[in-house]
Amino acid sequence: MCTASFSRLLLRLAFLALTTGCGRLPAPGTVSSRGGATTHPVVAITHVNVIPLTAGGHVLPNVTVLIRNDRIAALNGPLPAGTKRIDGRGKWLMPGLIDMHVHVPTDTHFGPPSPTHAATLFLHTQDIMTPYVANGVTTIVDLNSRAEHFGQRNEIARGDVIGPRLALAALINGGEGPGRIATTAADGRQAVRSAKAEGYELIKVYSQLNSETFQAIVDEADKQGLRTIGHIPNAFRGKLAHAFVPHFGMVAHAEEFSKQATAFSDQEAQQFAQLARANGTWLSPTLTTSHQILRQTRSLDELRASSELQYVHPLFQSKWLTANNYNRNTSPERIAYWEKLVSFHVRLVQAFRAAGVPLVVGTDTGTSGVIAGFAVHDELEFLAAAGLTAEEVLAAATRLPAAWLGLGQEIGTIEVGKRADLVLLTANPLDDVRNTRAIAGVFVNGRWLKRPTLDAMLAKLSKRYTAMKGHYDWQQTSGR
Structure with missing residues (x-):
């Protein structure tokens, strides 16, 4: 074969690799399923109590769940020879948890980067994802995504990192602040089209948008097959009804x-x-976010003493403890304001539940004191304290967010054919939602991580971060 023909063949193969299989960007409006390079063995969880969390579903006692090729292959079906067995007696199996609002840190520049500069701060993707999987969180939604997040998602897809499936939202804002800036309806529509072309699945609308641009963004997102989530812009103060335009999703x-x-x-x-x-x-x-803000407005002592802080990068630990915006104003008036908000948020949840508005679990992880993975369990407990039944709380972290994301056929319930994103518990969460913390093991897209493995991952993370402390002095950092 001549050199020119061989070069053309290589180019053709490269094009095919980029447009098929794991190289292709996920279809807009969906979240890509992880393939990964690792083939997992056929596994069965035997004699387990299954909490399917299907609508109207009941606990299925003494079930054997067969997992093959990363999917639930059978409930109480025959087990092939060589099946790896996990004893589920006295345990409960539920779908993996979903956090609908996180901010995943990425490699970062401090100051303007030049064309050849590497990041100022490098982060290990596994370190970021470990607290999620250790807490049974198998899907997360990042609400201010950048190109770096696609790289993180690719690491998970390749099997280089054990992590949750990751949905990415492009943030569109007006004026100054985070995200893409759009100040006219035309700019807003173009920002949505650009986000779709770049591979984002969701659009997040933010506080500084003017009303015309906000409405155009929501409308264009629907035309492009993208769901919209986010803030109610400040432009709608005193005229809230105008913010509720068709297709403003969440x-x-x-x-x-x-x-x-x-x-x-x-x-x-x-x-x-x-x-x-x-x-x-x-x-x-x-x-959980408003509770954390109230606590930090009162004092940082509780945050400083948190056993979960060891799983937070020391740079962010230092920021939270030495440059915490919430703790800058500790006046009685400020504390009273946040106490009023925390109380009102409970009444909001109760009113929305009574009205039949679907509620889903989100944590705003990345906000000071809101710690990846662990915060999901906090949110479950706050929702239960607000009056939701245990089944409603669990559905808010599984079936409902999966449906909103357009993943209801893939995850969110335990049914034959669904992805094997599962959490095995030693206590029944329907008796007490706090039992979601009693994790015996987690299936992350069919990969089994037993409790000792999860503990070892957390211990390794804590050791790494402890060794890094002292290298970070973040006295001058401001912001949330």
Whole structure:
């Protein structure tokens, strides 16, 4: 074969590699399934109590769950020869948890980068993902994504990193602040089209958008097959009803409604809930975030003493403990304000539940004190304390977010054919949602990680971060 023909063949093969298989960007409006290079053995969890979390489903006692090729192959079917068995007697199996609101850190520049400069700070993707999988979180949604996040997702897809499946949202804002900036309707529509072309699955709308641009973004996102989640822009203060345009899919904080409140009354909460219900807009309350802000406004002592802080990169530990914006104003008036918000957020959750608005679990992980993976269990407990039943709380972290993401046929329940994203527990979470912390093991896309393995991963992470402490002095950092 001549050199020119061989070169053309290589180019053709390279093109095929980029446009097929794991090299292709996920289809817009969906989250790509992880393939990974590792072939997992056929595994069966025997004699386990299955909590399928299907709508109207009941606990299935004494079930053998067969997992083949990363999927649930059978419930109580015959086991092939050579099947690896996991004893599930006295245990409960539920779908993997989903966190609908995280901010995943990536390699970072401090100051303007030049064309040939590497990042100022390098982060290990496995270190970032370990707390999620150790807590049974098998899907996360990043709500301010950048190109670096595609690299992280590729590391997981290749099998180089054990991590959750990762959905990516492009943030569009107005004026100054994070994200892509759009100040006109035309700019907003183009930002959506660009985000789709770049491979993002979701659009996050943010606080500084003007009303015309916001409405254009939501409309264009729907035309492009992208779901919209995010803030209620400040432009809608005093005219909240105008924000509820068709296809505004989800509000990312209960705080977005409390910003609109004047009396912080049950009546206001009910009015907000009716607006969301009429528009088909869901809510991710992020109660854990407002609780953390209140605690840090009072004092940093609880955060400083947290046993979970060892799993946070020491740079962020230092930021949270030495340059914490929430702790800069500890006046009684400020504390009283956040106490009022925390109380009102509970009433919002109750009003939205009563109105039939779907609620899903999101944590705003990355905010000071909100720690990856662990915060999901905090959010479950806050939702239960607000009055949701244990089954409603579990559905808010599994079936419902999977449905909203368009992944209901893949994850979110335990059914034959679904992906094997599963959490094995030593206690029944339907008796007490705090039992979601009693993890005996996790299946991450069919890969079994037993408790000793998870503990070893966490211990390695803690050791690495402890060794790194002292290298970071972040006294001058500001922000959340």
